Amino acid sequence: MKTFHFKLATLCFAVLFFFSASAQKIWVSPNGSDTGAGNENDPLKSISSALEKARELRTSNVETIKDGIQIILKAGDYCLEKPLEIKPEYSGTEASPTIIMAEEDYCVRINGGVKVEGWQKVKDHIYRAKLDRDEKLRTLFIDGKRMHMAGTDIPVPGMGEWGKFEIKGNEPWAFGPGSAIDGIKFSADDVVPYKNPEDIELVQFNVWTEKILCVRDMERSGDTTIVKFQQPYGAIATSMAWAGNINFEKDFVIRNAYELLDAPGEFYFNTKSKQLYCYYDKGDINGAEVIAPVSDGLVTIKGNSTDKRVSHIQFKGIVFSYDHWPLMEVAGSHGFAGIQSLGLAVKYIPDGNWHPTKYNSTDVPTGAIQIENAANISFIRNRFQGISSAIAINLVNDVKHCTVEGNFFNDLLGNAVNIGHPQHYEIGDGALYKKGVEGLCEYNLVSNNYIRNVSLDFRQVEAITSFFVANTRIEHNDISGTPYGAITCGWWWGNANIPPSKVAKNNSICYNKVGNTHQVLDDGGVIYLLGEQPGTKVEENYIFNGPRCIYPDDGSAYLTIARNVVDNPSYTQLWLHFWTKRCHDNFITGNYVKNNLFMDNGTNNTIKDTHSFREDEFSGEALEIMNEAGIEDEFKDIVPGTVTEMKGVSVIEPGKISIHPKDFKERDVFH
Numbered sequence: 001m002k003t004f005h006f007k008l009a010t011l012c013f014a015v016l017f018f019f020s021a022s023a024q025k026i027w028v029s030p031n032g033s034d035t036g037a038g039n040e041n042d043p044l045k046s047i048s049s050a051l052e053k054a055r056e057l058r059t060s061n062v063e064t065i066k067d068g069i070q071i072i073l074k075a076g077d078y079c080l081e082k083p084l085e086i087k088p089e090y091s092g093t094e095a096s097p098t099i100i101m102a103e104e105d106y107c108v109r110i111n112g113g114v115k116v117e118g119w120q121k122v123k124d125h126i127y128r129a130k131l132d133r134d135e136k137l138r139t140l141f142i143d144g145k146r147m148h149m150a151g152t153d154i155p156v157p158g159m160g161e162w163g164k165f166e167i168k169g170n171e172p173w174a175f176g177p178g179s180a181i182d183g184i185k186f187s188a189d190d191v192v193p194y195k196n197p198e199d200i201e202l203v204q205f206n207v208w209t210e211k212i213l214c215v216r217d218m219e220r221s222g223d224t225t226i227v228k229f230q231q232p233y234g235a236i237a238t239s240m241a242w243a244g245n246i247n248f249e250k251d252f253v254i255r256n257a258y259e260l261l262d263a264p265g266e267f268y269f270n271t272k273s274k275q276l277y278c279y280y281d282k283g284d285i286n287g288a289e290v291i292a293p294v295s296d297g298l299v300t301i302k303g304n305s306t307d308k309r310v311s312h313i314q315f316k317g318i319v320f321s322y323d324h325w326p327l328m329e330v331a332g333s334h335g336f337a338g339i340q341s342l343g344l345a346v347k348y349i350p351d352g353n354w355h356p357t358k359y360n361s362t363d364v365p366t367g368a369i370q371i372e373n374a375a376n377i378s379f380i381r382n383r384f385q386g387i388s389s390a391i392a393i394n395l396v397n398d399v400k401h402c403t404v405e406g407n408f409f410n411d412l413l414g415n416a417v418n419i420g421h422p423q424h425y426e427i428g429d430g431a432l433y434k435k436g437v438e439g440l441c442e443y444n445l446v447s448n449n450y451i452r453n454v455s456l457d458f459r460q461v462e463a464i465t466s467f468f469v470a471n472t473r474i475e476h477n478d479i480s481g482t483p484y485g486a487i488t489c490g491w492w493w494g495n496a497n498i499p500p501s502k503v504a505k506n507n508s509i510c511y512n513k514v515g516n517t518h519q520v521l522d523d524g525g526v527i528y529l530l531g532e533q534p535g536t537k538v539e540e541n542y543i544f545n546g547p548r549c550i551y552p553d554d555g556s557a558y559l560t561i562a563r564n565v566v567d568n569p570s571y572t573q574l575w576l577h578f579w580t581k582r583c584h585d586n587f588i589t590g591n592y593v594k595n596n597l598f599m600d601n602g603t604n605n606t607i608k609d610t611h612s613f614r615e616d617e618f619s620g621e622a623l624e625i626m627n628e629a630g631i632e633d634e635f636k637d638i639v640p641g642t643v644t645e646m647k648g649v650s651v652i653e654p655g656k657i658s659i660h661p662k663d664f665k666e667r668d669v670f671h
Contacts (some may be wrong), residue, residue: 074523151255303373367394398439494555494582
């Protein structure tokens with residue numbers, strides 16, 4: 001791509017691993033040919049061709065592969081129209097893994113976007129160009145900077161619900177019959193019917209949840225404008241209980257209309273005319289690099305069953321950028337209806353209570369990296385930048401012994417890593433995955449990752465999430481500046497009126513440096529636990545500036561919370577929060593706390609040996625814990641400021657990114 005050396009270098013860091021002299025090497029270059037020999041002087045062109053060549057070598061069982069196969073990517077962009085698929089037949093072995101890696105000291109990007117050229121000026125700072133696609137465009141990048149859909153500068157209050165949508169109860173997306181809201185009213189002074197209403201999205205936050213409602217039509221009726229939802233997702237989204245409710249008289253952001261294109265950084269894509277419009281005030285846009293994401297995800301690693309997994313594949317030193325995600329889809333309608341965290345409603349429930357469904361009414365989005373039925377998969381020292389999926393790396397089903405370590409995450413619409421699925425309350429019930437396909441995610445490691453500017457659009461999602469998982473280690477990560485929490489582990493509530501799941505256990509959330517959370521949404525924790533998790537530890541984390549720093553929510557039990565350092569500047573913020581008697585049999589000891597404010601309404605919890613500080617600075621063991629938390633020495637080079645220069649480009653802390661109006665956020669009750 002144009003100006004590659006400068007712009008892509010800003011996304012890269014030194015790749016501090018070395019080639020094995022004895023491994024079989026397959027070379028790939030964007031300038032190569034898939035009819036080439038695959039050596040350094042005659043490289044292949046595509047990663048998929050290299051994987052196929054690796055498969056052929058393994059089938060032949062040649063001697064040169066006994067120490068592994070290295071697929072070495074030369075500098076440049078590897079552009080995708082659809083995700084790279086890695087199937088069981090591409091697996092390596094423990095002794096002979098397949099490693100897909102950047103050539104040492106060079107910048108390599110797996111790129112799901114296309115360059116948009118041929119811009120024409122429409123008026124003032126508005127330009128347009130042809131873009132051949134049929135789907136809504138939700139993200140755009142100019143010179144590496146994220147743009148946002150043209151929208152209201154100030155949130156607009158609703159004027160109440162409109163219409164009814166009837167559900168028979170026998171639809172595949174319904175758990176019973178009923179009726180739901182079909183639309184919302186706005187003042188015609190605030191909102192007028194836009195030319196292409198099917199492109200419109202409405203966004204609203206409610207305490208800890210977020211809704212993105214997609215529109216099918218708009219019409220004027222007297223002094224009101226009626227906005228009609230896409231169905232059935234609108235019915236699902238407007239029928240949820242608790243904080244899943246929508247307040248039809250509260251503020252909404254309205255976005256993705258040409259009529260709202262009036263500020264720098266905004267864009268709009270007309271799916272009918274296939275014209276892309278952009279407000280650009282930095283000169284002639286034809287001198288800029290404009291990227292439109294096209295690939296729904298970047299890499300899919302998917303086995304066939306719990307007996308036929310993809311295994312022993314590694315990715316090292318690669319930049320992943322510019323994927324597309326069209327929101328959750330149900331029967332042709334789209335939206336984003338959050339229950340909590342990454343758990344999204346995908347089925348209609350007459351009374352809105354999702355617990356009796358055993359969470360089989362709930363799903364999670366696909367990731368830019370989607371991993372299912374896999375083992376011994378590693379992502380080491382990669383960079384995730386400009387990701388538009390709701391998850392960057394999704395270890396979602398039957399994923400075991402996998403590692404996500406030493407990666408840099410910045411500028412993500414969703415979160416960095418997810419492990420597991422809310423439907424894993426029971427394994428093997430066949431609700432989402434068939435028997436023999438559904439499997440527990442366990443023995444996975446998420447460690448030494450540097451995470452900034454995540455959940456920019458899907459703001460109810462913590463930076464690292466995990467559901468019903470076992471023997472999972474989330475350790476030594478550095479996370480700051482999240483709209484909601486930093487790390488969550490567990491699912492199932494004590495008030496669910498279904499028995500506690502027996503799946504989650506023996507997890508470790510330790511040595512993390514996490515803070516400056518809940519900058520948008522309410523009622524969560526910097527480190528948030530949920531459900532019974534025997535053998536699970538929360539230890540030696542450095543936690544700072546959060547409304548509830550360690551929050552074991554309803555039904556949390558059998559946790560050990562020890563030797564954490566909690567640094568809160570306010571006398572009103574809780575470092576520990578057990579709010580209900582259904583939180584029970586937890587052991588809390590030896591924590592170092594500034595402003596020792598906590599709540600224990602639980603049952604049989606032990607809280608002892610808390611070291612309390614006020615104006616005094618932390619000292620002794622507390623300082624040691626703080627110094628050891630976060631990125632370990634082996635990976636310190638990924639932290640901005642520790643590497644001063646990379647190919648002539650300074651490495652600095654990422655600046656704050658926002659795609660919403662400045663004041664469009666909740667206020668946490670503890671702020």
